[in-house]
Amino acid sequence: MSEDKYNNPKYRPDPESRSADEAARYASLHAQTEITAGDVLRAAGRGEIQLRAIVHRSAKVRKHDG
Secondary structure (H helix, E strand, C coil): CCCCCCCCHHHCCCCCCCCHHHHHHHHHHHHCCCCCHHHHHHHHHCCCCCCCCCCCCCCCCCCCCC
């Protein structure tokens, strides 16, 4: 039986939230090449990394047609 990495605490990502700029700096350290916030967002758009948005209750959300 294979391990369920999504329900196993040792595989869970760090719960600390980071901005796209912070994530890019962190990734640059590990990749030993420059990674920009745009690179992080493009990778998330392609499904290569998971990106979660935190929306506070007090935030105003506008409708988006599309």
